[in-house]
Amino acid sequence: xxxxxxxxxxxxxxxxxxxxxxxxxxxxxxxxxxxxxxxxxxxxxxxxxxxxxxxxxxxxxxxxxxxxxxxxxxxxxxxxxxxxxxxxxxxxxxxxxxxxxxxxxxxxxxxxxxxxxxxxxxxxxxxxxxxxxxxxxxxxxxxxxxxxxxxxxxxxxxxxxxxxxxxxxxxxxxxxxxxxxxxxxxxxxxxxxxxxxxxxxxxxxxxxxxxxxxxxxxxxxxxxxxxxxxxxxxxxxxxxxxxxxxxxxxxxxxxxxxxxxxxxxxxxxxxxxxxxxxxxxxxxxxxxxxxxxxxxxxxxxxxxxxxxxxxxxxxxxxxxxxxxxxxxxxxxxxxxxxxxxxxxxxxxxxxxxxxxxxxxxxxxxxxxxxxxxxxxxxxxxxxxxxxxxxxxxxxxxxxxxxxx
Ligand code: PMP
Numbered sequence: 001x002x003x004x005x006x007x008x009x010x011x012x013x014x015x016x017x018x019x020x021x022x023x024x025x026x027x028x029x030x031x032x033x034x035x036x037x038x039x040x041x042x043x044x045x046x047x048x049x050x051x052x053x054x055x056x057x058x059x060x061x062x063x064x065x066x067x068x069x070x071x072x073x074x075x076x077x078x079x080x081x082x083x084x085x086x087x088x089x090x091x092x093x094x095x096x097x098x099x100x101x102x103x104x105x106x107x108x109x110x111x112x113x114x115x116x117x118x119x120x121x122x123x124x125x126x127x128x129x130x131x132x133x134x135x136x137x138x139x140x141x142x143x144x145x146x147x148x149x150x151x152x153x154x155x156x157x158x159x160x161x162x163x164x165x166x167x168x169x170x171x172x173x174x175x176x177x178x179x180x181x182x183x184x185x186x187x188x189x190x191x192x193x194x195x196x197x198x199x200x201x202x203x204x205x206x207x208x209x210x211x212x213x214x215x216x217x218x219x220x221x222x223x224x225x226x227x228x229x230x231x232x233x234x235x236x237x238x239x240x241x242x243x244x245x246x247x248x249x250x251x252x253x254x255x256x257x258x259x260x261x262x263x264x265x266x267x268x269x270x271x272x273x274x275x276x277x278x279x280x281x282x283x284x285x286x287x288x289x290x291x292x293x294x295x296x297x298x299x300x301x302x303x304x305x306x307x308x309x310x311x312x313x314x315x316x317x318x319x320x321x322x323x324x325x326x327x328x329x330x331x332x333x334x335x336x337x338x339x340x341x342x343x344x345x346x347x348x349x350x351x352x353x354x355x356x357x358x359x360x361x362x363x364x365x366x367x368x369x370x371x372x373x374x375x376x377x378x379x380x381x382x383x384x385x386x387x388x389x390x391x392x393x394x395x396x397x398x399x400x401x402x403x404x
Contacts, residue, residue, distance in 0.1 A: 021353025029379035067282040085267035092232035096219035101127035148175035148324040170202035175324025176332040227287035228280035248273040303331035331380035340403035
C-alpha cells in the first residue's frame with residue numbers, strides 16, 4: 001500500500017503555508033523537496049564527521065572518504081553501471097554535459113555534426129554551441145510531431161558518417177515525453193556513433209539502467225531526485241572516459257605534478273578536480289535509500305495516476321491547451337488557458353498557495369517550435385496527492401474567468 005501520509009510526514013516543507021494557504025508544491029521538475037533523512041545526514045556530517053576526503057591519514061578524513069565512495073557505489077548500482085570508475089561527481093546535469101562537451105569535444109573536427117532534438121533543455125544545447133569557438137561543428141535538430149514525440153524517421157535520416165555524437169534528453173522537462181532512448185542508441189551505435197542522454201527528468205521518475213539502454217554518457221542531478229543541491233552525476237562508458245582528456249585541472253585529479261609535466265589520476269578522479277561536495281555526496285545516498293524504500297515502481301504508478309486524473313479534469317477548464325500528449329508521458333503538465341499569459345496564470349496560482357513554474361523552462365527553441373513564449377507547468381512527485389490535484393482544478397476554475 002502507498003502510504004502517502006507517511007511519505008508526506010517525511011518532507012517537513014510540505015507542512016508550510018503560502019499567503020495563508022497550505023503549500024501545494026507542483027514545481028518538482030525544477031527541483032524536488034528533500035526528506036528528513038537526507039537533511040539529517042547533512043547535519044550529522046557537519047556536526048560529527050566533516051573532514052576533507054582523500055587527503056588525510058586521520059580517522060575523520062577516512063570516514064568522509066568511505067562515505068563518498070560508498071555513495072559512488074550506491075549510484076553505480078542505482079543506474080546499473082559496470083564500474084564505479086564510470087561514476088563522476090559533478091555539480092549537476094549542466095556540468096556533466098559541459099564536461100563531455102569540453103573533453104569529448106576535443107575529438108571533433110571542422111564539419112562534424114552533433115544531433116540534438118528540438119525538446120532539449122538549454123543545458124544540452126549551449127555547451128555544444130560553445131564548441132563552435134574552436135571548431136565548425138553543425139548541430140542537427142530532430143523535430144517533434146503534434147503529440148510532442150520525436151520524428152524518428154527524421155532522426156534516422158540525419159545519421160551519417162559526419163555525425164560524431166547524438167545528445168538527447170531521456171524525458172522532456174516541458175512535454176513530459178519519454179524518448180525511445182534504447183532505440184536511439186541502437187540506431188546510433190549501428191553507425192559507431194556515441195550517445196549522451198540527459199537523464200535529469202528520468203532518474204526521479206523511473207528505473208534507469210544505463211547498460212540496458214546502452215548509453216555512452218548519462219547525466220543527471222541529485223536535487224531533482226529528493227537529494228541535496230549542488231551534486232550531479234556523469235556516467236560515462238569507461239573505454240571512452242579513458243581516452244578523454246581532463247575537464248578541469250587541480251588537486252585530486254593528478255598522479256604526479258612538476259612544472260614541466262603532469263600525469264593524471266585514474267578514473268573517475270581524473271575528472272574530479274578540487275574538493276568535491278563530499279557532504280552532499282554522502283547525503284545523496286540517503287535520497288536513493290529513500291526512493292528505494294518507497295519503491296520506484298510504486299512512485300511511478302502513483303505519479304501516473306495523478307497525471308491521468310489531473311489531465312482529465314483540466315480539460316473541464318474552457319480554453320485549456322496542454323502541450324505534450326505523448327502516450328506514457330512523465331507526470332509534467334505544461335499548459336495555457338486560452339490566450340492568458342503564462343505569468344498571469346502562475347501569479348494567480350501562487351497567491352492561492354500553488355507553486356508552479358512559468359516561462360520557457362530553459363527550452364526556448366522548443367517554445368519557438370510550438371509558436372508560444374512560454375507555458376505554465378505543473379509537475380508531480382511521490383508526495384503529491386489527489387486532494388492537491390482537486391484543489392488545483394478548483395483553483396483553475398476560479399482563476400480562468402479572471403484571465404479571460
Ligand atoms: N536537463 C533537463 C531536461 C532539465 O530539466 C534540467 C533542469 N531543469 C537540466 C538539464 C539542468 O539541470 P541542473 O540545473 O540540475 O544542472
